Structures are given as C-alpha cells and as structure tokens.
Amino acid sequence: MNEPMDATILAVDDDATSRKILDRVLARAGFRVVMADSGISALEILSRTNPDLILLDVMMPGMDGYELCAELQANPDTADIPVIFITALGEQHDKTRSFALGAVDYVTKPIQPQTLSQVVGAQLKTSQRWKNLSEHRSALKGKASIAPTDFTQFRQFLSQQFSLTADGQKTCAALTPGELYAALTKLGFGENQVALSIANFMKLAYLPFIEPEDVQVGILSPPFARANLAVAIQRDGKNMFALSNPFDRGLIESLTKFSGLGDQFILGITAPKNISALFTATTANTQQAPSRDRPPATGLPQPSLHQTQPSNSSLGFANRTRVAGGLRAVADSNPALAKLDALSRDTQLETESVLQLADRLLERAVSERASDIHIEPEAADAVIRFRVDGDMREILSIKSDVNLMLMSRLKALGGMDIAERRRPQDGACEVKIAGRPFKIRLATTSTPDGESLIMRVLEPGTRAKSLTELGMTEEQSRAMTVAASSTQGLILIVGPTGSGKTTTIFSVLSQVDTRTRSLVSVEDPVEYRIPFANQQQVNEKAGINFESLLKSAMRQDPDILFLGEIRDTFSGKASMDFASTGHLTISTLHTSNATSAIFRLERLGVTRTMMSDAILCIVAQRLLRKLCSHCKEVVPITDREAERLAPFISQVPPEVAQPVGCAKCNQSGYLGREGIYEVIKFDAEIADMLHTNKSVSAIREFAYRRGDFLISHHAAEKVAQMLVSVDDAYQKALAEEAPPEVSVASPKGVPRTASPAQEKAKAASTTASVPSILLVEDDKDNRALIQRYLVNQGYDVTVADDGVDALMQLGRAKFDLILTDVNMPTFDGFKLLEAARQKKIDTPMVFLTAETDEAAEIKGLELGVADYLKKPVRKELFLLRIKKILGR
Known part of the structure; x- marks a missing residue:
C-alpha cells in the first residue's frame, strides 16, 4: 500500500472555492491531489490515472455525483476505489442512496479540515484491504461448492420441516451451498422462508430486513457485498455480517482475515434480496418530512407474498385457492391489478418498485408485531404508521405520487375499486409472509388531504393460547x-x-x-x-x-x-x-x-x-x-x-x-x-x-x-x-x-378514609351557594375559552383535562353540573358517563362535541345526558342552556 505522502486523491467538485479548500487541506496533510470540475472531466482523468481515493461532490451540472459513482462501480478497473461523497446534502436518505451507489463515507459541507483529514486517512487504508479481500475471495471461490458436514444435516432438517413431494425430496438431497436459494425457490419456497430456516438450523439471528442506517460503510466494498451477498452492520452494539449463505466457508474465511474486524463479529441470516435492496436507488421514491424522524423506505424488508383472491362466496367463506408467486403474478387474473399495471405504464412509474414497497411494508409489519398498518395522507407526503402493543408508531413517509401508486396496489390486492377515492371501501386478501399465512383486512376513507387506508393484519392459523x-x-x-x-x-x-x-x-x-x-x-x-x-x-x-x-x-x-x-x-x-x-x-x-x-x-x-x-x-x-x-x-x-x-x-x-x-x-x-x-x-x-x-x-x-x-x-x-x-x-x-x-x-370491605383536603373540598362544595361546574376538556384552548365564559357568569369552575382526571375530581368534591367533551384520548365522555352512573353519581352531565354524527347524539341522550352541545360554542346560547339545566 502507498504511504500517505505518496497517496493520490482525485477531488471532483464543480465549485472553484470548494476545490481550493480541498486542495489546501489535503496538500497540507501530505496527499497528492488531482482536481476535476465535472463528472466528464473526472472520467477522462481516470482513464490515465489510478487514484487511491476519490472525493466526490453530489450536486454538479451534467453528470452529478450519483451518476459518476454508478459509472465507477460499473467499471471493474475503478469499482474498488473508495469514494467519499462531499456535499451539503446531509439527510439520512441522501446517505442511504450514497451507500447504495458505492460510497464508503459521507462528509457534509461546510468542510471541517480535521474531520476531512481523519476520514481520508482512514479510507486510504480501506483501498488496500479491499484489494486483499477480493483476491483472497477469488482464490477460495471453490470452497463455496463444497458441502460441509453441517450442510448434510441441513438437508435432513429441510426434509423434516417442509412437506416435500418425491421430486422435492430428490432436489433437497442433491442441494449444494451455491444453489441453495435457486433450487428451493423452484420448489415454491420464498427467499425469506429459506433464510429463516437456515437461521433456525444454525441457531443464528434471522434478519427479516436491514435498516440502511445500521450498515457499516467501508468494511466491505459495494462490489464485494453485492457479489457475495454480505454486508457489515451494527446489531445491538455488536459487529455483525448479514449473510444469505453461511455454508460458504470460503466467504467466512475471507471476512475473518481481511474485513478488518478479525474474529470480533457475529453472523446473521437474511434473504438475498434484502441485501440487494440496499444497493438499489429506491430511496428516490421516499423522503423525510422536515419535522419528523422517519427511516427511509429502503429499510423495509421484501417478503414473497402468495395472494389468495378475495372471497366471492355468497356466504362469505374465505376462498382457499392460492395463486403462486408475488403480487405481479395475479395481475392477469385480477382486473383491478391489470388496470393498475396499465396506469403504472401511463404514468411512467415502475410497478416493480411499488410492488416491492407493498411487500416490504407487510413483512416489516409482521416482524414488528404490528396489528394495524395506517397510511395517512398529508399535504406534501403520506405517513405510514404501525400500531404495536396498542400504540401508534411512525415508520416512514413517502411522496404523494408514490403513495397514490401504493394505495392503488393495496386496494387492488384487496379487491377494491382503485378508481374510487371518495367513498369508504372495505376489502380483504390472504398472503404468505415468511412462509406464514396472513389475512389482511383493508378499509379506506376520504380525508381533506386524500384517501387514507387502514390494514388489519390477522393470522388465522395461529395456535390458540391457554x-x-x-x-x-x-x-x-x-x-x-x-x-x-x-x-x-x-x-x-x-x-x-x-x-x-x-x-x-x-x-x-x-x-x-x-x-x-x-x-x-x-x-x-x-x-x-x-x-x-x-x-x-x-x-x-x-x-x-x-x-x-x-x-x-x-x-x-x-x-x-x-x-x-x-x-x-x-x-x-x-x-x-x-x-x-x-x-x-x-x-x-x-x-x-x-x-x-x-x-x-x-x-x-x-x-x-x-x-x-x-x-x-x-x-x-x-x-x-x-x-x-x-x-x-x-x-x-x-x-x-x-x-x-x-x-x-x-x-x-x-x-x-x-x-x-x-x-x-x-x-x-x-x-x-x-x-x-x-x-x-x-x-x-x-x-x-x-x-x-x-x-x-x-x-x-x-x-x-x-x-x-x-x-x-x-x-x-x-x-x-x-x-x-x-x-x-x-x-x-x-x-x-x-x-x-x-x-x-x-x-x-374496609371503607376508605378521605384526606383532610378531600373533606375540605367536599364541605366547600356542599356549602357554597354558587353553582359548581366540572369542565372536562382535553383541548387547552377550548378549555380556557369555556372556563372564561362560565367564570364571568359567576360559576365556580373546576377543570379536568381528561376523563381520568375528571374521576379524581369527582372523588374530591360534589358538583352541580358536569360539562364534558366526548372525544378524549384513553377515557372519553361515554366512559365517564358510564363510570359516574356505576358510582351512583347522579350529577347532570352535558356532552360537548364537534361531531355532526346524529347517531352519537342519539346514543348520548339515550344514555341519560342532560344535553348535547355542539362546538364551537356560541356564547349567549351556550350560557342560556347551561342556566336552564342548572335551574331544573
């Protein structure tokens, strides 16, 4: 390897000031610097020079940094030269795309000289290590086809785990490590199912997906990672190599000797397509909302789904006829999907990327134990959230045009009308995720920003717990x-x-x-x-x-x-x-x-x-x-x-x-x-x-x-x-x-003793001549406004910000009237009414709501509320009705 003083660095940036800064910083550090002001100029220099490292700006006219990096990766002569992006773009999805295209590191502008020198020094060592790793791997390629002893046991494990036909048994018996996924895929098993079986057999961690931010750049060169389906990641603070095939002994040996980690790593198993997805520039279809911390869509896994057509039975029995393959396989037999494919071609959006996003979304939901998937439109994008353990979690945001395609794909999958976006619709489908059958219930509704979708994830075949x-x-x-x-x-x-x-x-x-x-x-x-x-x-x-x-x-x-x-x-x-x-x-x-x-x-x-x-x-x-x-x-x-x-x-x-x-x-x-x-x-x-x-x-x-x-x-x-x-x-x-x-x-049966404060509050409430009102409202602005109206009329007002707080207030004092909002988190107005009646609290209760649904009003009046007032309240009418209720 070259000593740092002899190392040659190619810096590519269209901005003259940036080039001067780079030249000065790198020259002072003792590096030889070659400058290029465009992607075309850089390619011309590379035709006659073989630099040890490339510094590359992203935003350049003509050929930008992403395009130049892709050109370098496609050329075997330049594929192993480490590339560091230097740019003002610093969002996570920018870094993810950089790695997908082959970068080993990412330095944001304005350039800090010390940071730049440290990064360049570290990555110059990477170049020689990558060459050693590739050469060693090439020399040991033969080991990939030699079946180790534990692979023979794995064949037996597969035969016991899956119900194979006679031909399937023969195929399984003849398996070799190099053709593992290809052979089992032909038997009808998805890549994720195969990876999960390998992980279970080897007692290794199974990775249903890989988050891009977990990837350790610079450990393996992108060409090596793509060719060998291996990527270095951080997992619970430990170094891990995510592999698709741990039976490739030559690969394990190469990683141990030349990855730079020695034997200080663990192995994890993931499907080949999950690794390949890291090197596809699908991040162009996703974006981060300015005020939200959401991972990009490339962090989602890619399941192999086997759809069952929506039920057409007059009695609603689930149709059990499975259609092999992914979502694309059913397009010919499903008119809605065929219509969607035509729409995709017309809008020049790639159906495959939307298909993958839908697949990966469902598998991530399953892997994170989500019971529901919510796709909610916003003004500029759409937010995807999972409900896990009863709570909502934000997963990612996608652009509006991608959301339109994703919604159409999912609606078509559920047998719904993809052209209808104003009226609510319900649908259902059956899919296979990681070899397990799931039923997906879909429901859409219209919002001011567009159509929203909720998917309920059910596993009908799950074992009943005691x-x-x-x-x-x-x-x-x-x-x-x-x-x-x-x-x-x-x-x-x-x-x-x-x-x-x-x-x-x-x-x-x-x-x-x-x-x-x-x-x-x-x-x-x-x-x-x-x-x-x-x-x-x-x-x-x-x-x-x-x-x-x-x-x-x-x-x-x-x-x-x-x-x-x-x-x-x-x-x-x-x-x-x-x-x-x-x-x-x-x-x-x-x-x-x-x-x-x-x-x-x-x-x-x-x-x-x-x-x-x-x-x-x-x-x-x-x-x-x-x-x-x-x-x-x-x-x-x-x-x-x-x-x-x-x-x-x-x-x-x-x-x-x-x-x-x-x-x-x-x-x-x-x-x-x-x-x-x-x-x-x-x-x-x-x-x-x-x-x-x-x-x-x-x-x-x-x-x-x-x-x-x-x-x-x-x-x-x-x-x-x-x-x-x-x-x-x-x-x-x-x-x-x-x-x-x-x-x-x-x-x-021991009665509770009220505290002195409670006794004082109770005494005050019973002796006061001023009518007392408990106001229950979770919106602080509405609460302050209504409280001011009531206090100005001489009422004694106690406020509570939700139903739970209201129950505590009712335990401390008596009131002449309870004025409560209907829609509140955790404990709403109906629950408060029910709890109060159970506790023999007969204080009149008035519901406040902004809803226009008559059914809710009828329900409240049937349950015994004194009145039902609409928000926003009109001051004079509101106060007259409160006075009338208190006078009854």
Missing part, C-alpha cells in the same frame, strides 16, 4: 372451562374495542370438543380458524348482512353458536333466546366491566328476566402494556403510587417496575400486552338481584363482597408482579374503580 397464557388466574380459567362445558346459556365477553375479546373466545373454543358438538359462528370478519367449526362471515357485497347470517346460523340448530358481537336489539334478543333453549352461546359486547354490561343490554331492549334466564357468566377484560423484561427498572414505590394501589390490593408492594426503553422494545419500555380479567358468575343470587331490579352498582358491590376477583384487583396484582406499570394500570383500570365513598374500592 387462558392463563393470556393473563387469567388459575381460578378464572377453571370458571371459564366449567362455563364452556355447559350445554346451554350465554357466555358474554365484554371490553373496549381492541381489548382482545376475540382472542379470549378463540382460547375458550379451543377447549371445546368440536368433534362431537357442532359449532357455527357468525363473524365480521373471521379472525381465527377454529377446527371443525362452520365459520360464516358477513359479506355485504354479496347481500349477506349480519342479521340474515345470524338467522341462517340459528336455523342450523348448532350445539354452540359464536356470535361475533351483540350489536343491536335483534342480535341481543336473539342471543338470549337461543341461549335459553338448549344451546351454548358465546358473544361479545362493548362495555367497560362485567356488571355495566347489564346496563348496556337494557339499552338494547333486553329485559333483566331474559338476562337472568340466559347468562352463565360475564367476562370483562382489558389489555395493559407489558413492561419490557430486558430493560424495566425496579424502584421503590412512591406515596402517590401506593395510594393508587391501596384500595385494590391487600398488601402494597414495597417496589414496582417502570419502563426504561432499549433496542428490544424500540425504546418504548414496553414489549407485548398483558390481559386483566374479571369473571362474574350469574348464579341464583345475581339472578335474584336482577329480578328485583337492584342497581348495577349494587350488583357489582355484591360480587366484590362475596369474593369475586374484579378487574381492578387483577390490574393491581399485575403491578405487584412487576408485569405492568402503576401509571398504565391506573389509567386503564383503576381510575374508574376508585370512588371515595363506594366500599367496592376498598380491600376486604
């Missing part, structure tokens, strides 16, 4: 097993949307003997496959709605009926009648706890007599975020935390766990979710209370006094077990169960 694995106690699990073995009656699973009700039912039904008992389901949609069950799905396009499907299911006279949801008066009464006439019925309802389901059913027209005759038990559940076991921190419990837990647990723990954040949990502090439950058995005593019209709160208090384990106590127990945080348990479960005057909130 009830204890989901989070139930052993006693709760036994009670559910007994109920599920009954020959008649209704098991009702209740909880908010997205609380895991269907998953719990899937677990319950997996314990039922469906070989000897017939099971029919009515679902919208089918989320899990139940063995030996006749699962029916709503299909509005085919004219099969929920009510007609339920009538059809009941005429089949099954032993067990699974009704996806009690959603109206018909389904409520029908499920009660069916459960009372010798059939086991299982269904769900949207309420906050088990006893409030009584209140909800009454609103649907179901009488208490019908409930007492039909219901076996009501199970309420919530999902709490599970603390990441890799990074959670155990700390002494604070007085405030102890006060929140005390009413629900016999002994307050001295320590609790709190979230921290690490690479395993994506810095969130949470990994997975944990279920909390309550199982209220409807025995003779509860039935008698229903017949005698006891209040819901009285029934709940009775259930607690007889020893039923309520959902609030289960949440407190999970905190004591250090599975969840105090804050999460309090916001999701404890807050609405903690009134100061209801004994259900105290352990072992």
Whole structure:
C-alpha cells in the first residue's frame, strides 16, 4: 500500500472555492491531489490515472455525483476505489442512496479540515484491504461448492420441516451451498422462508430486513457485498455480517482475515434480496418530512407474498385457492391489478418498485408485531404508521405520487375499486409472509388531504393460547372451562374495542370438543380458524348482512353458536333466546366491566328476566402494556403510587417496575400486552338481584363482597408482579374503580378514609351557594375559552383535562353540573358517563362535541345526558342552556 505522502486523491467538485479548500487541506496533510470540475472531466482523468481515493461532490451540472459513482462501480478497473461523497446534502436518505451507489463515507459541507483529514486517512487504508479481500475471495471461490458436514444435516432438517413431494425430496438431497436459494425457490419456497430456516438450523439471528442506517460503510466494498451477498452492520452494539449463505466457508474465511474486524463479529441470516435492496436507488421514491424522524423506505424488508383472491362466496367463506408467486403474478387474473399495471405504464412509474414497497411494508409489519398498518395522507407526503402493543408508531413517509401508486396496489390486492377515492371501501386478501399465512383486512376513507387506508393484519392459523397464557388466574380459567362445558346459556365477553375479546373466545373454543358438538359462528370478519367449526362471515357485497347470517346460523340448530358481537336489539334478543333453549352461546359486547354490561343490554331492549334466564357468566377484560423484561427498572414505590394501589390490593408492594426503553422494545419500555380479567358468575343470587331490579352498582358491590376477583384487583396484582406499570394500570383500570365513598374500592370491605383536603373540598362544595361546574376538556384552548365564559357568569369552575382526571375530581368534591367533551384520548365522555352512573353519581352531565354524527347524539341522550352541545360554542346560547339545566 502507498504511504500517505505518496497517496493520490482525485477531488471532483464543480465549485472553484470548494476545490481550493480541498486542495489546501489535503496538500497540507501530505496527499497528492488531482482536481476535476465535472463528472466528464473526472472520467477522462481516470482513464490515465489510478487514484487511491476519490472525493466526490453530489450536486454538479451534467453528470452529478450519483451518476459518476454508478459509472465507477460499473467499471471493474475503478469499482474498488473508495469514494467519499462531499456535499451539503446531509439527510439520512441522501446517505442511504450514497451507500447504495458505492460510497464508503459521507462528509457534509461546510468542510471541517480535521474531520476531512481523519476520514481520508482512514479510507486510504480501506483501498488496500479491499484489494486483499477480493483476491483472497477469488482464490477460495471453490470452497463455496463444497458441502460441509453441517450442510448434510441441513438437508435432513429441510426434509423434516417442509412437506416435500418425491421430486422435492430428490432436489433437497442433491442441494449444494451455491444453489441453495435457486433450487428451493423452484420448489415454491420464498427467499425469506429459506433464510429463516437456515437461521433456525444454525441457531443464528434471522434478519427479516436491514435498516440502511445500521450498515457499516467501508468494511466491505459495494462490489464485494453485492457479489457475495454480505454486508457489515451494527446489531445491538455488536459487529455483525448479514449473510444469505453461511455454508460458504470460503466467504467466512475471507471476512475473518481481511474485513478488518478479525474474529470480533457475529453472523446473521437474511434473504438475498434484502441485501440487494440496499444497493438499489429506491430511496428516490421516499423522503423525510422536515419535522419528523422517519427511516427511509429502503429499510423495509421484501417478503414473497402468495395472494389468495378475495372471497366471492355468497356466504362469505374465505376462498382457499392460492395463486403462486408475488403480487405481479395475479395481475392477469385480477382486473383491478391489470388496470393498475396499465396506469403504472401511463404514468411512467415502475410497478416493480411499488410492488416491492407493498411487500416490504407487510413483512416489516409482521416482524414488528404490528396489528394495524395506517397510511395517512398529508399535504406534501403520506405517513405510514404501525400500531404495536396498542400504540401508534411512525415508520416512514413517502411522496404523494408514490403513495397514490401504493394505495392503488393495496386496494387492488384487496379487491377494491382503485378508481374510487371518495367513498369508504372495505376489502380483504390472504398472503404468505415468511412462509406464514396472513389475512389482511383493508378499509379506506376520504380525508381533506386524500384517501387514507387502514390494514388489519390477522393470522388465522395461529395456535390458540391457554387462558392463563393470556393473563387469567388459575381460578378464572377453571370458571371459564366449567362455563364452556355447559350445554346451554350465554357466555358474554365484554371490553373496549381492541381489548382482545376475540382472542379470549378463540382460547375458550379451543377447549371445546368440536368433534362431537357442532359449532357455527357468525363473524365480521373471521379472525381465527377454529377446527371443525362452520365459520360464516358477513359479506355485504354479496347481500349477506349480519342479521340474515345470524338467522341462517340459528336455523342450523348448532350445539354452540359464536356470535361475533351483540350489536343491536335483534342480535341481543336473539342471543338470549337461543341461549335459553338448549344451546351454548358465546358473544361479545362493548362495555367497560362485567356488571355495566347489564346496563348496556337494557339499552338494547333486553329485559333483566331474559338476562337472568340466559347468562352463565360475564367476562370483562382489558389489555395493559407489558413492561419490557430486558430493560424495566425496579424502584421503590412512591406515596402517590401506593395510594393508587391501596384500595385494590391487600398488601402494597414495597417496589414496582417502570419502563426504561432499549433496542428490544424500540425504546418504548414496553414489549407485548398483558390481559386483566374479571369473571362474574350469574348464579341464583345475581339472578335474584336482577329480578328485583337492584342497581348495577349494587350488583357489582355484591360480587366484590362475596369474593369475586374484579378487574381492578387483577390490574393491581399485575403491578405487584412487576408485569405492568402503576401509571398504565391506573389509567386503564383503576381510575374508574376508585370512588371515595363506594366500599367496592376498598380491600376486604374496609371503607376508605378521605384526606383532610378531600373533606375540605367536599364541605366547600356542599356549602357554597354558587353553582359548581366540572369542565372536562382535553383541548387547552377550548378549555380556557369555556372556563372564561362560565367564570364571568359567576360559576365556580373546576377543570379536568381528561376523563381520568375528571374521576379524581369527582372523588374530591360534589358538583352541580358536569360539562364534558366526548372525544378524549384513553377515557372519553361515554366512559365517564358510564363510570359516574356505576358510582351512583347522579350529577347532570352535558356532552360537548364537534361531531355532526346524529347517531352519537342519539346514543348520548339515550344514555341519560342532560344535553348535547355542539362546538364551537356560541356564547349567549351556550350560557342560556347551561342556566336552564342548572335551574331544573
């Protein structure tokens, strides 16, 4: 290798001032410098000079830096010369594109002399190492075709793992390391599936995708990485080589000797196309929003999808006929996809890149355990977000024109009309990702910035977990097993949307003997496959709605009926009648706890007599975020935390766990979710209370006094077990169960003692002559405006910024009126109304909302709100209506 004083550096920059700076800095460092003012000039110099390093500006007229770098990589004589980009472009996607085109480093302007000298000095050593690596690799190429001993074992592993035909067995037996992916792809296996199998066999990390920012540039030359499908990355602070074929012993030996890392690295397995994707300039189709930190689209993996055509069955059964290949393979048989391909050609956008983006998006969602994918348009771009463990995470942004193509591709995949962008649409498709079948439910809606899309990711063939694995106690699990073995009656699973009700039912039904008992389901949609069950799905396009499907299911006279949801008066009464006439019925309802389901059913027209005759038990559940076991921190419990837990647990723990954040949990502090439950058995005593019209709160208090384990106590127990945080348990479960005057909130029936501050507040509220109003509003501007209106009229106003805060205020004092917003995060107005009624708080409540939906207004008035006021409020009319309500 040349000594630094003899090294030749080619600097290419169209700006004369920049060239002078580069010349001065590099000459002072002892380097020989050759200057070029354009890409064409640089190519002419390279025809007669072989520099040790090239410094290259990106933005140049004619041939820019990217184009010149691509030319250099295409020429074997210049491919191994290290290239450093020097430019004012410093965004992550600029760096990603530079690496994809062959750069080894990236220096941003304005140039810092010391930084430039250090980078140049380091990369001059790279040139000789790359040459040594390439020469050694060429000399050992033969080792790639020699099957090592463990490869013979791998062939046997493949035969056991996959169901192969006789021809497939022969192909597998004749496999060699060099033809591994090509041969298995011909047998119908995707590259990701093969890579995952290799990783499992070798007990190495499987990489479903590679983030560009994780790549260590300069370790391997881009031509070497492309040719050998190997790339150096950082993984959890360790050096790793991501390979597609670890059976290539020659490659491993070359990396050990000449990568510069010695043996201080680990191996990871990824599909060949994930490595190849790093060297394609697809980043031109993605952009970073100025105020957001989003990774570029090239960080997404590329799955091999096998689509199933959308269902055309009149009963909504899923069509199980698979179409081999990727999304392009179905274009000829799907008119919508064919139309999209024509549209792609007309707009000169490459369908292949959109196809890859759609593929990679789905696999990344699966690899990150996302339940939903949201594509949301904005003014200049579109944001893609995943819902993971109940929370939304921003993944990337894409340009509007790319988003249009991506939306069309996904809509066509779901059998939707790609030309219709104003009306909401629903669709579905089945795909294979990493060898696993998934069902994707799609729903679009129109927004001021364009069409948005939500995709629900379902895995119908997943194994049913036991009830204890989901989070139930052993006693709760036994009670559910007994109920599920009954020959008649209704098991009702209740909880908010997205609380895991269907998953719990899937677990319950997996314990039922469906070989000897017939099971029919009515679902919208089918989320899990139940063995030996006749699962029916709503299909509005085919004219099969929920009510007609339920009538059809009941005429089949099954032993067990699974009704996806009690959603109206018909389904409520029908499920009660069916459960009372010798059939086991299982269904769900949207309420906050088990006893409030009584209140909800009454609103649907179901009488208490019908409930007492039909219901076996009501199970309420919530999902709490599970603390990441890799990074959670155990700390002494604070007085405030102890006060929140005390009413629900016999002994307050001295320590609790709190979230921290690490690479395993994506810095969130949470990994997975944990279920909390309550199982209220409807025995003779509860039935008698229903017949005698006891209040819901009285029934709940009775259930607690007889020893039923309520959902609030289960949440407190999970905190004591250090599975969840105090804050999460309090916001999701404890807050609405903690009134100061209801004994259900105290352990072992011991009444809570109010603090002096609470007693003072209560006394003030009862003696004051000025009407007191609790204002609940999460928008600070609206809250301040309405508070000012009310205070100026002489009212005593207390403010709360959400429903949880409002419940705490209601525990401290009494109010003459509750004025609450409807749409609030975590705990909305409807939940606040329900919680207040359970706690026997009869204070009049007025809803405030900006929504124009009459259904929500009707629902609120039916549930007993005093009035329903629209935002923005009109001062005079607003104050008159408040005065009238207080005067009643």
